[in-house]
Amino acid sequence: MAVAELSPSYTKTHLHSSQLSFLSTRLASNSRCTFRPLPRTRKAATISCSVAPNQVQAPAAVGAEDPKNKPECFGVFCLTYDLKAEEETKSWKKLINIAVSGAAGMISNHLLFKLASGQVFGPDQPIALKLLGSERSFEALEGVAMELEDSLFPLLREVIISINPYEVFQDVEWALLIGAKPRGPGMERAGLLDINGQIFAEQGKALNAVASRNVKVIVVGNPCNTNALICLKNAPNIPPKNFHALTRLDENRAKCQLALKAGVFYDQVSNATIWGNHSTTQVPDFLNARINGLSVKEVIKDQKWLEEEFTEKVQKRGGVLIKKWGRSSAASTAVSIADAIRSLITPTPEGDWFSSGVYTNGNPYGVAEDIIFSMPCRSKGDGDYELVKDVIFDDYLLKRITKTEAELLAEKRCVAHLTGEGIAFCDLPEDTMLPGEM
Numbered sequence: 001m002a003v004a005e006l007s008p009s010y011t012k013t014h015l016h017s018s019q020l021s022f023l024s025t026r027l028a029s030n031s032r033c034t035f036r037p038l039p040r041t042r043k044a045a046t047i048s049c050s051v052a053p054n055q056v057q058a059p060a061a062v063g064a065e066d067p068k069n070k071p072e073c074f075g076v077f078c079l080t081y082d083l084k085a086e087e088e089t090k091s092w093k094k095l096i097n098i099a100v101s102g103a104a105g106m107i108s109n110h111l112l113f114k115l116a117s118g119q120v121f122g123p124d125q126p127i128a129l130k131l132l133g134s135e136r137s138f139e140a141l142e143g144v145a146m147e148l149e150d151s152l153f154p155l156l157r158e159v160i161i162s163i164n165p166y167e168v169f170q171d172v173e174w175a176l177l178i179g180a181k182p183r184g185p186g187m188e189r190a191g192l193l194d195i196n197g198q199i200f201a202e203q204g205k206a207l208n209a210v211a212s213r214n215v216k217v218i219v220v221g222n223p224c225n226t227n228a229l230i231c232l233k234n235a236p237n238i239p240p241k242n243f244h245a246l247t248r249l250d251e252n253r254a255k256c257q258l259a260l261k262a263g264v265f266y267d268q269v270s271n272a273t274i275w276g277n278h279s280t281t282q283v284p285d286f287l288n289a290r291i292n293g294l295s296v297k298e299v300i301k302d303q304k305w306l307e308e309e310f311t312e313k314v315q316k317r318g319g320v321l322i323k324k325w326g327r328s329s330a331a332s333t334a335v336s337i338a339d340a341i342r343s344l345i346t347p348t349p350e351g352d353w354f355s356s357g358v359y360t361n362g363n364p365y366g367v368a369e370d371i372i373f374s375m376p377c378r379s380k381g382d383g384d385y386e387l388v389k390d391v392i393f394d395d396y397l398l399k400r401i402t403k404t405e406a407e408l409l410a411e412k413r414c415v416a417h418l419t420g421e422g423i424a425f426c427d428l429p430e431d432t433m434l435p436g437e438m
């Protein structure tokens with residue numbers, strides 16, 4: 001899904017959004033500095049730089065002549081916004097820290113503004129956005145931070161941009177890992193698994209070292225199931241249950257196709273599961289899905305369409321979109337990330353469920369242990385989930401599940417060097433492909 005580039009060499013760079021101003025922008029872009037505002041009650045901010053003092057531009061901040069005014073804010077936020085915000089904050093929840101990697105990419109460009117506007121975590125949930133980019137995308141990342149600043153989102157209290165995951169993941173409660181390398185011309189799939197796997201191994205280590213112990217991690221960068229597994233294996237102090245690979249986009253695509261065929265609006269489609277890998281072996285489950293509360297098979301009697309056209313349409317939707325757009329899906333991916341988060345922080349409607357790629361240990365379906373596999377989940381709205389037990393299987397479904405499971409097991413063998421399980425051995429099935437590869 002994600003195509004933003006990441007770089008493994010890090011320097012420290014922070015921006016503070018609500019006060020971004022020329023000061024922090026210049027410091028960040030010119031000199032790789034850290035700008036850390038102190039809590040609102042304190043009257044000082046710290047700026048630490050890795051450049052000689054004479055390289056640092058003097059701040060041109062509002063009220064800079066009065067030392068008491070200096071630290072709290074800069075620019076337009078101070079002038080037009082703080083008083084109102086102070087009133088609002090009384091009913092607000094405690095601020096949460098959200099990390100987003102690939103933050104200068106297209107998916108993030110849709111997602112960040114949803115997060116900052118309150119559409120995802122709610123209108124009383126202030127957030128800090130911690131944005132991870134690469135050396136190459138750094139200027140674009142500054143542009144993103146500036147646009148966030150210019151949007152005057154009351155709930156957005158802080159923005160940090162950096163290319164160092166150890167900085168970005170500090171204390172985060174959510175990590176949305178979007179950035180990954182796209183498969184380049186002539187690159188073998190094993191090569192893609194290795195390059196992206198290294199990124200996710202590094203990020204797993206960083207999360208393990210500095211993130212909240214209960215951080216929820218949603219991996220979007222492809223191949224997202226195996227990247228999530230690598231991340232999890234490199235973060236032994238974080239519960240494996242907290243790692244997800246995004247298959248919500250596939251679920252949404254499946255619901256849309258079923259709705260179209262049945263001639264209903266898509267809100268009538270429920271209980272849609274995607275089983276397995278976010279790849280062309282994924283299994284959109286029409287056996288358990290429902291339309292207007294009825295089994296799909298009672299509404300759509302065309303079994304051939306379900307088994308062939310529907311299944312393939314969902315599996316390859318990403319590729320069709322790439323052909324049309326000339327790039328991967330971005331807006332619908334961002335929407336599905338928002339959906340995936342909301343599904344974890346709001347109670348699942350009675351009788352329904354949602355799909356997520358989660359760790360298989362202890363699963364009730366007989367899927368191989370120790371992989372990340374998309375399965376049906378329910379949540380009480382506390383960020384956690386349980387696997388749904390009352391699903392049915394038939395031969396068609398089981399056969400398909402076995403195929404996607406085999407693909408994930410092969411991907412896992414391919415990245416053994418990154419999961420601490422010895423020497424990698426890559427025997428990927430021939431037809432292993434991401435949804436975007438045709």
Ligand code: LMR
Pocket residue numbers: 001002222249317318319321328329434435436437
């Ligand atoms: C998608 O499902 O749209 C993407 O994952 C496609 C891709 O392969 O990047």
